[in-house]
Amino acid sequence: MVDPLSAHASLSRGEETSYRRATAADASALAAFAAQTFSATFAHLYPPQDLAAYLAKSYGEAIQRQEIEDSGIATWLALRGSDLIGYAQAGPVDMKVEHGQRDRELYRLYVAAHAKGAGVAQTLMQNVLGWARAGGADALWLSVWENNARAQAFYRRYGFKHVDEHKFMVGNTADRDFIWRLGLVSDL
Ligand SMILES: CC(C)(COP(=O)(O)OP(=O)(O)OC[C@H]1O[C@@H](n2cnc3c(N)ncnc32)[C@H](O)[C@@H]1OP(=O)(O)O)[C@@H](O)C(=O)NCCC(=O)NCCS
Secondary structure (H helix, E strand, O other): OOOOOOOOOOOOOOOOEEEOOOOOOOHHHHHHHHHHHHHHHHHHHHHHHHHHHHHHHHHHHHHHHHHHHHOOEEEEEEEEEOOOEEEEEEEEEEOOOOOOOOOEEEEEEEEEEHHHHOOOOHHHHHHHHHHHHOOOEEEOEEEEOOHHHHHHHHHHHHHHEHHHHEEEOOOEEEEEEEEEEEOOOOOO
16 A cells, blocks of 8 residues: 655645545535646646536536446545545546457546645556456556646556557547557466
């Protein structure tokens, strides 16, 4: 288990970070946190109307509740007390790639600004990897914006490899995203 305070954390000491799967009761808090962290990371890239269209399509309590209640999708939360400081969400591969039947895709991985570099994302990722392996996935897939250097450095640490690229639409703005794959089955 990663100690979230062992790194250069700016999280205050004294309170433990806890991790658990989301339940429908988390839908409202998750919707707000997800929209806030997406905006904090990417809002500067888009015209306001494109950002608003994307947020409306992707976030909101009802959408988050539907995703949490979907048995094929898994959502993990990182919390400090009752405050959300990170989340990850994964499910069936939803990109146009040739993939194994039981492969999984990491849809989202976000931590609050003050939780970056503190091991929180790492623990969330370990949960995702354990879940994908337990489900018999041969690979975990993800899509990452071409200029998201921090996320790319994070994913590279796990051994994700560049496979392809595709357009990721935010409103009417087309981003160029990289499609990366991590093999989960040892070749030995
Ligand atoms: C992506 C994210 C989950 C990673 O979590 P994190 O706690 O920041 O990750 P870490 O600090 O453990 O690792 C980040 C890596 O990027 C490096 N890094 C930090 N700032 C960087 C920058 N500006 N450019 C390039 N690399 C950078 C770090 O040195 C580290 O690499 P290293 O382990 O090789 O030294 C987190 O940064 C985040 O929530 N970002 C905003 C949302 C996002 O982009 N999500 C991914 C969408 S695909």
